[in-house]
Amino acid sequence: MRVEALIFDKDGTLFDFAATWGAFGRAVLLRLSEGDTSQAAKLGKVVGFDFAQGCYQGDSVVIAGTVSEVADALIPHLKGYDHSELVGILNRESALAEQVPAVPLGPFLSNLRQTGLKLGVATNDGEMPAVQHLRSMGIRDYFDFVAGYDSGHGFKPGPGQLLAFANHVKINPSQIAMVGDSRHDLEAGRAAGMTTIGVLTGVAPAEVLEPLADVVLPDIGYIAGWLSSK
Template sequence: MPIDALLFDKDGTLFDFAATWGSFGRAILMTLADGDEDRAVKLGTVIGFDLAEGRYEVDSVVIAQTVDEIADVLLPHLPEYTHVQIVEVMNDASAASQQVPAVPLTAFLDGLRAAGLKLGVATNDAEVPALEHLDSVGVRGHFDFVAGYDSGHGAKPGPGQLLAFARHVGIDPARIAMVGDSSHDLEAGRAAGMVTIGVLTGLAEEDALAPLADVVLPDIGHIPGWLSSR
């Protein structure tokens, strides 16, 4: 069955996770710790982030969870903050983070659109920062649909965002591929009845993605060749 649309995760898929989000982790922890580096280090252990190395653990809550869920984990360690305030700090830092594309995105997305594919983004980030990230590299207009965890369709690994994209573009989910770097992305794709493509520009290794993926590729730049070979 041909694929007529591609739905992308954002962080770790369109954008290289480690290159983009190391500075974000340090920024939010130092802000929440009011500049106290020792306290920031302790907060980092709570969310699976090594402040000194600027590196996330493979099971870090930041990788696939929503901002609300990350705030839930941090809240018991930040009695001076409300949940809403922690979310605001993270959303502000997220919107300001410099994005590092996994591949040259404009040319890549131009090629997909020229091939007649509908394109979308489904992320567990909030919608407003997600749109700002896409806009910051000049590709917001390439997508027919962008949804965050707060867009009204739920969050991954639930299939709500994915099925909303399918309805929006009027394409059977079986003719859509969900592309992502985490098990949450691929579980959502399977739940929605979509083809699943894993990529290795996040923190998950191939062995972790393969059981849930129809194919695992080094990065999204390999998708056109894979589509041609099907």
Template sequence: MPIHAILFDKDGTLFDFADTWGAFGRNLVLRLADGDHARAAELGRVIGFDLETATYSEDSIVIAATVEEISDLLDRHIPDMSKEELLELLNAEAAAAPQAQAVPLIPFLEGLRQAGLKLGVATNDSEAPALQHLASVGIHEHFDFVAGYDSGHGFKPGPGQLLAFATHVGVAPENVAMVGDSLHDLQAGRAAGMTTIGVLTGIAPAEALAPMADVVLPDIGHIPGWLEKDALKTA
């Protein structure tokens, strides 16, 4: 099927996961532990984060979960903070995380738009931090649609955000590609009846993504070339 629209995950897809979220994890657990390194390391283990190396395990909840799911996991370990306070802190730290672009995003996205593609973002992050992240690198206006887990369409691996994008831009799901770095992204794409593109700028290795992906690429910068080859195959 020809691709007329592309929906991107945000973290690990538009932005390199390790370079962006290592600092977030370190700042978060140290802040929650009031600077106590031993306590911070313990909280890091709860969310699958190694404080010493500032890296995440492949099954870390931070990779694909919503901020509420992360908050639920941490809540029982932080009895002196209410759920609302914890959510507020998580969103504040997420919004402040400097974003490391997976590729130079402005020329990349401009090229896709010039090719006539509709573009969107579907993230399990909250909508407000997601918009801040896109604006921080000057790409918010390049997207026709941006949804977080709290935008009213559900969250991945459910297909709600993806189908809402397809409806919003007037493109049938079979003519949309879902691009992501995690199985949640690709499972959502399959559930929505879309082409699925895995990228390796997150934590998951190619062999983990391959069963759910129509193609696995090193990063989003390889998408235009893949689209050209795919078009030639189907011509």
């Protein structure tokens, strides 16, 4: 069946995960630690982030978890913050993080739209920072739908965001492909009854994605060629 729509994860899919979020991780942990690098390193271990190297472990809550889940992990190790305040700080800091595209996104998305595909974003980031990231790159208007973990549709690996997109664009889920860099993304796609496309611009290697993916590609730039070959 022809794919008529694509819904993308954001971090690690539209944007290169390591290049974007390594610097962010160091900056936000230093802020929460009031500049104490030793404490920042300890907080990094809590969320699966190597502060010295600026990189994330494969099972880091930051990779596939929600902002609320990141706050849940951090708050027992912080003084003077409540949960909602910490979520707000993480969302605001995230919104300011400089995004590094996985591919030149304007031409890529324009080409997909010209073929008639509907496009969406489903992220476990908050909706506000997600929209800000897309706007900062000048690509928000290419997307028919953007959902974060706090948009009212649930969050991945649940299928709620994906099914909300299908309903929004009036396309059967079987004619939609979910594109992501983590098991959570592909599990959500499977649960929604969609084609699943894994990409390698996140942390997960191909062997982790392959059991849940119809195809694993180096990055999203290969999608058009793959669709045309089907």
